[in-house]
Amino acid sequence: MGRKEDNIAKATALSKSPELIRNIGTAAHIDHGKTTLSDNLIAGAGMMSSDLAGKQLMLDFDEQEQARGITINAANASMVHSYKGKEYLINLIDTPGHVDFGGDVTRAMRALDGCIIVVCAVEGIMPQTETVIRQALKERVRPVLFINKVDRLINELKVTKEEMQKRFVTIITEVNKRIATQLPEPLNKEWQVRPEDGSVAFGSAYNNWAVNVPSMKQTGIAFKDVYEYCKNQDMRTLAKKSPIHEVLLSMVIEHVPNPVEAQKMRIPIIWKGDKESKVGKSMLACDASGPVAMMVTKIIVDPHAGEVAIGRLFSGTVTRGMELWVAGMPNVQRTQTVSLSVGADRIPVDHMEAGNIVAVAGLKDAIAGSTVSSDPEMEAFEKITHYTEPVVTVAIEAKHMKDLPKLVEVLRSVAKADPSIQVEINNETGEHLLSGMGELHLEITIYRIVNDHKIEIKSSPPIVVYRENIKKKGGPFEGKSPNKHNRFFVEVESLPDNIVEAMKTGEIQTEGKIKDAKELASKLQELGMDRDEARGVVGFSGHNIFIDATKGIQYLNEVIELCKQGFEEAMNLGPLAQEKVSGVKVRLVDAKLHEDSIHRGPAQVIPAFRSAVYGAMATGGRILLEPMTKIHINCPESVMGDTLREVQQRRGIIEEINQEGDVSIIVAQAPVSEMFGFASAIRGATQGRALWSTENAGFVPVPSELQTKVVEQIRTRKGLKPEPYDASYYSG
Structure with missing residues (x-):
């Protein structure tokens, strides 16, 4: 039995003891070294050959990932590690750092209890690092810190020992600042990362070594030795004396909670069902004998097994051939295989218990984000909110x-x-x-x-992708039904940013029916909405709110659902260029309805309400919003002029320029529409010497001098007449 097979047997046995399991992820900015780190951890634990680690990129088993040298999916693997005389099962998920694949990171977080935040010692905290820390804390995933590429700091930036320590302190302080502001008390103090308790490690994933305070005490290697080894290019000795997997996996076991501890804290955040119900109690206790409750975080398509759902099992035991329900789907599903994932391999097992990351084939209706349970009535987990929307x-x-x-x-x-x-x-x-x-x-x-x-x-x-909004309050505007027997009077107004933000982050639930109107009203009032308005909210569409501000109108309750449909249609296809409307409040202020229900059916009410919304938006001054990209560029001073020119040509706004040694750091914003082909253009302008990364920066109004032209282009592309209709067109 080889070492890998031996470890697979151990992993299967350990999966039955939740207190010996750790579910962790690696998360960082692109190219800070997550996948190389993950590989060396897997190799150290005997799951792949150590000569290939960091070169083979075991978790990048997709050929596109190997060709581009980046991680696209969140891959996962299980491994065994001995610590203080006990063996532990560590389930590791490697997540992408490229901003385009942020959705994968958000979903992977749901399966984890802890997360190794990888930060490059040379570049420090970058935009995507902040995003992943924010996502981890929101899901109550406990962070530990690994400062990577220490050798580059010493050999390429030629820092002194004092400067090296100073750089470390800056990174640690920055991470702790985020933790302090984003968590409630007492967690924001308890979860701080501290070198002295071993929750911070330093090293080089590529060269396979790491140190933290506990390991230094054990091996007798101090920072000054690390400095000398790196300077003399003798990292092999370092890797032998202080191998990365020993240091990091021990740090994870020591600081990341096991599933039993973690679920007590995480379930109330990620599941809003009844904590006293059978499934609620079972999840809080991570009980393998309770009902099955699993959250799917990823679907992979396997040429042999078909669709395989990978996710975190919070309660119960999944067995082969078992009947399970996917929340929101009518049919029961039967599991075909249950397995443990090790990189590209899946090891079939008879059953998996609560607390594990499990791969199940046979759940045809499951998608990433689905709730799977043996109880058809189980309330679904909170929706996974993505920090960026498609642009x-x-x-x-x-x-x-x-x-x-x-x-x-x-x-x-x-x-x-x-x-x-x-x-x-x-x-x-x-x-x-x-x-x-x-x-x-x-x-x-x-x-x-x-x-x-x-x-x-x-x-x-x-x-x-554009969005539509309005300049100022519009209406009341009268929309008439085609038979002229029904009239709706509607006002529209822009929503304040904090309410739109609360809808984006999921703090205000906009999906499905309104469950608790009182709770919703008090939340909106906290965010500054008028009391009567907050109580009148009857529906959402995207990031828009529909408010019924009428009093005692006859028959209105019979057509309010049709009004909602009219509202949704108007929000999905805005009046300016048929793009989605975002951040608008629609108020129904008055209505006159025909007494005979035959004259106020869907064909009358929906177009009347839609025209009222469109007309009110036209009187409020329609504006087009375009998506922006935040650009971070590191380049040598000698090519800074060319770099700035390249950004400014693309309607870019330079926000800040900093110097670090002979490296210039530029932060700018530019419209997504101008950024196509930026990669090759900046490579050409700087002879490939600029390092850059982007993140989505929300939507802003298109400059007024460009709006007419852009609207015309969009409308022509969609086969519409080039100019949008004015308000008089909608007054019927």
């Missing part, structure tokens, strides 16, 4: 008619496996829209459709 769209169609049905199937499975991709299937025109987080995200999705599923497709150049 780029491509239109794709099959080259050959015969591939049409297959393409629709493939697009459905793409949307299941990656909910941060939005798919709009149009069977009439055969043209389907794919919206994602950025150019790279869509490029790779299309590559997978063509290469994995062998479908030839034509795709349009990328198109930017």
